[in-house]
Amino acid sequence: MSTGYAYHELYGWHDTGTHAGLLPADPRRGLQPHRHFENAEAKRRVHELVVATGLVDRLVRIAPRPATDDEILLVHSRAYLDRLTSSNDTGGDAGDGGSPFGPGGLDIARLAAGGVVQAVTAVVEGRVDNAYALVRPPGHHALRDTGMGFCLLGNIAIAAAAVRLSHGVERIAVVDIDVHHGNGTQAAFADDPATLTLSVHQDRVFPPDSGHVTERGPALLNLPLPPGTGNGGYLEAVRRVVLPALRRFRPDLVLVAAGFDANAVDPLARMMVTASGYREIARLLVDAAGELCGGRIAFAHEGGYDPVYVPFCAHAVIEVLAGVTEPFPDPFEANFDHQGQQELQPHQEAAIVAAEALLPEVPMG
Amino acid sequence: MSTGYAYHELYGWHDTGTHAGLLPADPRRGLQPHRHFENAEAKRRVHELVVATGLVDRLVRIAPRPATDDEILLVHSRAYLDRLTSSNDTGGDAGDGGSPFGPGGLDIARLAAGGVVQAVTAVVEGRVDNAYALVRPPGHHALRDTGMGFCLLGNIAIAAAAVRLSHGVERIAVVDIDVHHGNGTQAAFADDPATLTLSVHQDRVFPPDSGHVTERGPALLNLPLPPGTGNGGYLEAVRRVVLPALRRFRPDLVLVAAGFDANAVDPLARMMVTASGYREIARLLVDAAGELCGGRIAFAHEGGYDPVYVPFCAHAVIEVLAGVTEPFPDPFEANFDHQGQQELQPHQEAAIVAAEALLPEVPMG
Amino acid sequence: MSTGYAYHELYGWHDTGTHAGLLPADPRRGLQPHRHFENAEAKRRVHELVVATGLVDRLVRIAPRPATDDEILLVHSRAYLDRLTSSNDTGGDAGDGGSPFGPGGLDIARLAAGGVVQAVTAVVEGRVDNAYALVRPPGHHALRDTGMGFCLLGNIAIAAAAVRLSHGVERIAVVDIDVHHGNGTQAAFADDPATLTLSVHQDRVFPPDSGHVTERGPALLNLPLPPGTGNGGYLEAVRRVVLPALRRFRPDLVLVAAGFDANAVDPLARMMVTASGYREIARLLVDAAGELCGGRIAFAHEGGYDPVYVPFCAHAVIEVLAGVTEPFPDPFEANFDHQGQQELQPHQEAAIVAAEALLPEVPMG
Amino acid sequence: MSTGYAYHELYGWHDTGTHAGLLPADPRRGLQPHRHFENAEAKRRVHELVVATGLVDRLVRIAPRPATDDEILLVHSRAYLDRLTSSNDTGGDAGDGGSPFGPGGLDIARLAAGGVVQAVTAVVEGRVDNAYALVRPPGHHALRDTGMGFCLLGNIAIAAAAVRLSHGVERIAVVDIDVHHGNGTQAAFADDPATLTLSVHQDRVFPPDSGHVTERGPALLNLPLPPGTGNGGYLEAVRRVVLPALRRFRPDLVLVAAGFDANAVDPLARMMVTASGYREIARLLVDAAGELCGGRIAFAHEGGYDPVYVPFCAHAVIEVLAGVTEPFPDPFEANFDHQGQQELQPHQEAAIVAAEALLPEVPMG
Ligand SMILES: [Zn+2]
Ligand SMILES: [Zn+2]
Ligand SMILES: [Zn+2]
Ligand SMILES: [Zn+2]
Structure with a gap:
């Protein structure tokens, strides 16, 4: 089993400033300067844990490189890329007021998108069996014409489009387990029956009016779960x-938008998934890829905002990819795995049933 | 309307170290040094917001002083106080491995308990109409013989016992809206029909097997709500x-254990209450105190771990106490008040109904 | 003895962003996002120490209010004020690329200048004997037409001009002990024989080519000391x-630009002054004011960038103002007071001699 | 030219706690919790800069491994190692109250010492031409029986003793350019004429009464420079x-104790060396090694506490080792290289002359 791993220290240099969590600091609005929820810590600490436990020694390092204009333009408009380019020297916001970046921010966003392209390409070319791209900034909210929700470029959409073009990969499924709706990826392939976008997320968190089970397309499926869903509900959903x-x-090919913001202590959602839950989700997805497409699966890191716990969740997923049989213990298991209502609840099952009913609409391959 | 406000900068000096959130940092367990979830930021920022908006100018400052041995011994054992005292020079843990403190930690814990005593006393003596004690460390998990859950001394229990002794207050109701079970306060008055302990919390988070609706006592009521409960469910519960x-x-006299960890982005629970929800909860409680006991109500700060949003939640509550008619706007309202399932859900109502059934057991005054 | 104390929590909200110390973060220049040297910590911690030791209880709190346009225009040009005003909603830089501020930054700068005005006015009116204004952002580098060196408004220059206008104070001496040259204050009164600007600083640190002993004016004196000067050299200079x-x-009236960046561990200069050195300097200045002008002296906080040690230096000075006879011990005394070459060195004396020679040029009062 | 580079992410996990700079936080002493001066930032940022500029691609990664008991006991006593071992589960202090470590701290200290051993061994075996070991915690103050000055194990002394034993390296010179006296290394070889310990440092900073030019031994030379010494004085000294x-x-073989705390903004000393100064010092040392011992030189990272500027200083040194001809520009050059008195001063020269006089005592090889 060989597993690619794309990480670059510059991902931690993406500068989201002294935002008060989600909003620009402003004393007149009572917003004392602080950190942005989306700062470097959670992702950098994932990498450091991967090194600290020695897991990195079982991975094949893949060197990220910047995504090219051509790759970016597969998903984004020239106007938007021009806008980002013209702000690259000063920094700015990618569009919605909640996606700040500093000087050189586009360069880092290119490196993130390019890191996913490299990881996916390595899988497609069979140089590795599967891969994990630990990138930043995230990408799954970015739209054709604007950044959104901390995302500048649609990393996974770009990678999917790029390997389709470069390597002729026909049918691609994107499974988005980030706790927020993968609206950007969905929009990028809204008319494309060959790309299935499948998003499991908390009902109406972000974008606020998006990700409904009722949304339709040639190959899309949304499963909004109620707030408070834990391992039981998530595994049943999968x-x-x-x-x-x-x-x-x-x-x-299966691509996974691997957000970890459904974790049990994440600030930006209200779910209860633990490292063991993520481990099991990953195992199910990896097994499915093994069954369906020769194991070709690549994960790209998306959200996940608790700097302490996200590392253990992501580490568990990477262990699954790498076929580790003796997992590193999650020291928080005693705290989080046994909280009340971790098991499937009836109102969660109702949401699952609603999505299940739409399975016949998924185009058959 | 005059509202007392007890805060001391030393509350921010309580040192919970470089814990990895909940656990002591330890590279062998993958626990990279970081902050403890319970660090100074969230509380200090509440105070700074209260100053920044000018709200502080409508409050009567109450100077905290250390709780005395006699006051502490109303709730805790001599053995436990001795243990804390002997660790006061070096720092240590108050008992459960999750309640760390630095050198001088007992001194600060005394100042927190004493701050609540001072605030409650000011209300009882009629020097202020009501009061808010913005203290740290928190207190509602501390037990007679041990600290627990970041708590060293049972601040509210001590204050309740102290004013009963000093001022002959007979019937005291403690309403605990911290998202975790107020087990310490409940235990302190487990045999006391004159002190009603009423805790609304997330079902089985902390302590892990505690706060069940089935727990009984001469004057106790627990209402465990399902994870994912928002303003709708909370207001219905109240x-x-x-x-x-x-x-x-x-x-x-009504005392409120004012934890804000049911807020919509708190790491340590999975609820969705917003500043407007807390505002309305406070209004209902203040009105009830007005109706029942001449308005004598005091709030003591407990949990609440998001440094960015807790300030707006607490600020809203203090505004209600102070009778502010033009509240300072919550800049996060657009983000958090309209998330999916903020309104009462059927499975939440079921939990409320279960607690409602126990109302006849509450001793009549 | 009554001592005024002006501090406002909003001073800590002045937002200098994620600068890499002095320069805007920029990955292309290798500048990883970090803190600006001039961030809130050092000043906020001064205030917290003043509270923690109980010193605050011996002080008379003076409420800062924003400086008015009229006050600001006594020192700055309308064009510059308009420029700051037009950037107030977005934040920006006050002029030299090293003086960043966030949204509402001008409001906080007004509050800083106004805090010094209030403190100085209280002294002039005899409501207090002397005063300490713990303000932020600093002011002594700001020029008529531009901000500079972290400074937006010339706090002390504004206060001096304001009380001259409002209260007819004729002769004002500004003693600048900040380790950098008080070029802004010097420039503001460059043609004014009634305002003596006297700056003791490290030779050519900031502004880089400024503060030479050879600079001349109707009432100015610069004493550039060599890097490495400690208590011995500083006290001899005073x-x-x-x-x-x-x-x-x-x-x-004596005003003191009380920068503490000559302290023994400050990053932004290379001097070795300790809390006991600052204490003695303050004592000499306070005694001189007592001898010369009825004790009318006010200190305004300027630089000082080590968050750990600046508090003890400033605390010592405030103790002197308040006439405290049993000072709070500096816990770093054993570390810093006995380092090599704390005593006056011959090359330091040479610098002092050079300035001494210019004393006859100081206009006699 | 091939240059080895030893770094491990776990070096950043060495936990120096919430110390107030140098002293344990303690509210009773006015010591508000903060960071220890010796925290992970400065070193982690060196590594990230080395990656960000692409310099890492020109280096040969050397994997650190823990130093063995046998290696450690070449320099330290069994009693001391036992003491560290028995504190490894809980954390503690290595001896002087200023050398804190967390749980697993000895493991990381072993990895630091072992990283230096590996780097030096690679040079000795000719697998690389020279090497840089970016380790943490530092080592040059550690004594046979106790830790000291943030140091647990004498990294360089251990490496020197180890390669002498393992590879028969006879004559080793240790050049210590850390701004503090390399007392630990000096003590380790106090009786050994085959190991020259040569320390250039600021006069009497740390240890407080150590590093005098008058100290004698079979092969030792101390050059204490006055505070305020810049590039001019340092280069003359070299x-x-x-x-x-x-x-x-x-x-x-030449080993360099590469502390960067003589940098122009370091809190823990008062020197003014800039990146260009460090670059030139490194060039002189590398050239000397080329002339004297086939270029066999290894640098081990010691102190250096400004997180923003240390990376540029260390980066410049590593560039010299790697033979980079187009150096990455130091963005702070305009700020720091032109400060007053960067050039050699007479009182600095006097200190150099005093050490020069002792050259005849250096044993001839
Ligand atoms: Zn997300
Ligand atoms: Zn709580
Ligand atoms: Zn200064
Ligand atoms: Zn050093």
Whole structure:
């Protein structure tokens, strides 16, 4: 089993400033300067844990390189890229007022998108069996014409489009387990029956009016789960909706938008998934890829904002990719795995049933 | 309307070290040094917001002083106080491995408990109409013989016992809206029919097996709400359980364990309450105190771990106490008040109904 | 003895962003995002120490208010004020690329200048004997037409001009002990024989080519000391240059630009002054004011960038103002007071001698 | 030219706690919790700069491994190692109250010492031409029986003793350019004429009464420079004392204790060396090694506490080792290289002359 791993220290240099969490600091609005929720800590600490436990020694390092204009323009408009380019010297905001970047921010965003392209390409070319791209800034909210939700470039959408073009990969399934709706990826492939976008997320968190189960397209499926969903509900969602959808779609490649903001202490959502939950989700997805497309699966890091716990969640996923049989213990298991209502609840099942009903709409491969 | 406000800068000096969130940092367990979830930021920023908006000018400053041995021994054992005293020069842990403190930690804990005593006393003596004690470390998990859950001394329990002794206050109701079970306060008055302990919290978060609706006592009521409960469920809980219980009990004084960790971005729970929700909860409690006991109500700060949003939640509550009619706007309202499932959900109502059924057990005043 | 103390929590909200110390973060220049040297910590911690030791209880709190346009225009040009005003909603830089501010930054700068005005006015009106204004951002580098060196408004120059206008104070001496040259204050009064500007600083640190002993004016004296000067050199400088100049000038009021960046661990200069050195300097200045102008002296906080040690230096000075006879011990005394070459060195004396020679040019009062 | 580079992310996990700079936080002493001066930032940022500029691609990564008991016991006593071992589970202090470590701290200290051993061994074996070991915690103050000055194990002393034993390296010169006296290394070889310990440092900073020019031994030379010394004085010191001593001693291997705390903004000393100064010092030392011992030279990172500027200083040194001809520009050059008195001063020269006089005592090789 060989697993690619794309990380670059510059990802931690993406500068989201002294925002008060989500909003620009402003004393007149009571917003004392602080950190942006999306700062370097959580991701840098994932990498450091991967090194500290020795897991990195079982991975094949993949060197990120900047995404090219051509790659970016597969997903974004020239006007938007021009806008980012013209702000690259000063920094600015990618569009919605919540996606700040500093000088050189586009350079780092290119390196993130390019890191995913490199990781996915390595999988497609068979140089590695599967891959994890630990990138920053995230990408799954970015739209054709604007950044959004901390995202500048649609990392996964760019990688999917790039390997389709470069390597002729036909059917691609993107499974988005970030706790927020993968609206950018969905929009990028809204008219494309060959790219299944499948997003499991907390009901109406971000974008605020997006990700409804009722949204339709040639190959899209949304599963909004109620706030408070834990391992039980998530695993049931994967087993009853995600896996059947994948089996029906029969992708040639599976990409996973690996957000960890459904974790049990994340500030930016209200879910309860633990490292063991993420481990099991990853195992199900990796097994499905093994069954359906020769194991070709690549994960790209998206959200996840608790600097202490995200590392253990991501580490568990990377262990699964690498086929580690003796996992590094999650020291928070005693705290988080046994909280009340971790198991599937009836109102969670109702949400799953609603998405299950739409499985017949997934185009068969 | 005059509102007392007890705060001391030393509360921010309580040192919870470089814990990895909840656990001592330890590279062998993958625990990179970081902050403890319970660090100074969230509380210090509450105070700074209260100053920045000018709200402080409408408050009567109450100077905290250290709680005395006699006061502490109303709630804690001599053995435990001796243990804390002997660790005061070096720092240590108050008992459960998750309640660290630095050198001088007991001194600060005394100042927190004493701050609540001072605030409550000012209310009881009528020097102020009501009061807010912005103290740290928190207190509601501390038990007779041990610290627990970041708490060293049972601040509210000590204050309740102290004013009963010093001023003959007979019937005291403690309403605990911290998202975790107020087990320490409950235990302190487990045999006391004159002190109603009423805790609304997330089902089985902390302590892990505590706060069940089935727990019984001469004057206790627990309302565990499911994870993911928002303003709708919380307000319904207050209206249908807390207020009826207070009306039945007819307290001479209401104390509120004002934790803000049910807020919509708190790491340590999975609830969705916003500043407007806390504002309305406070209004209901203040009105109830007005109706039942001449308005005698004091809030003591407990949990609440998001440094950015807790300040707006607490600020809203203090505004209600001070009778502010033009509240300072919550800049996060657009983000958090309209998330999915903020309104009461059926499975939340079921939890409320279960607690409602126990109202007849509340002793009548 | 009554001592005024002006501090406002909003001073800590002045936002200098994620600068890499002195320069805007920029990955292309290798500048990883970090803090600006001039961030809130050092000043906020001074205030917290003043509270923690109880010193605040011996002080008379003076409420800062924003400086008015009229006050600001006594020192700055309308064009510059308009420029700051137009950037107030977005934040920006006050002029030299090293003086960043966030949204609302001008509001805070006004509050800083106004805090000094209030403190100085209280002294002039005899409501307090002396005063300390713990303000931020600093002011002594700001020029008529531009901000500079972290400074937006010339706090002390504004206060001096304001009380001259409002209260007819004729002769004012500004003693600048900040380790950098007080070029802004010097420039503001470059043609004014009634305002003596006297700056003791490290030779050519900032501004880089400024503060030479050879600079001349109707009432100015610069004493550039060599890097590495400690308590010995500083006290000799005060005794042999500052005090004689004051005695010659015979001011009606003494203002002190109280920078603490000559402290023994400051990053932004290379001096070795300790808390005991600052204490003695303050004592000499306070005694001189007592001898010369009825004790009318006010200190305004300027630089000082080590968050750990600046508090003890400033605390010592405030103790002197307040006439505290049993000072709070400096816990770093054993570390810093006995380093090599703390005593006056011959090359330091040479610099003092050069300035001494210019004393006859100080206009006699 | 091939240059080894030893770094491990775990070096950043060495936990120096919430110390107030140098002293344990303690509210009773006015010591508000903060960071220890010796925290992870400065070193981690060196590594990140080395990656960000691409310099890392020109280096040969050397994997650190823990130093063995046998290696440690070449320099330290069994009693001391036992003491560290018995504190390894809880954390503690290595001896002087200023050398704190967390749980697993000995493990990281072993990895630091072992990283230096690996780097030096690679040079000795000719696998690389020279090497840089970017380790933490530092080592040059550690004594046989106790830790001291943030140091747990004497990294360089251990490496020197280890390669002498393992590879029969006879004559080793240790040049210590850390701004503090390399007392630990000096003590380790106090009786050994085959190991020249040569320390250039600020006069009497740390240890407080140590590093005098008058100290004698079979092969030791101390050059205490006055506070305020800049590039001019340092380069003169290297040219007139260090290089002649090396030429006289004729080492088989040169080790450099590469502290960067003589940098122009370091809190823990009062020197003014800039990146260009460090670059030139490194060039002189590398050239000397080329002339004297086939270029066999290894640098081990010691102090250096400004997180913003240390990276540029260390980066310049590593560039010299790697033979980079187009150096990455120091963005702070305009700020720091032109400060007053960067050039050699007479009182600095006097100190150099005093050490020069002792050159004849250096044993000839
Ligand atoms: Zn997300
Ligand atoms: Zn809580
Ligand atoms: Zn200064
Ligand atoms: Zn050092």
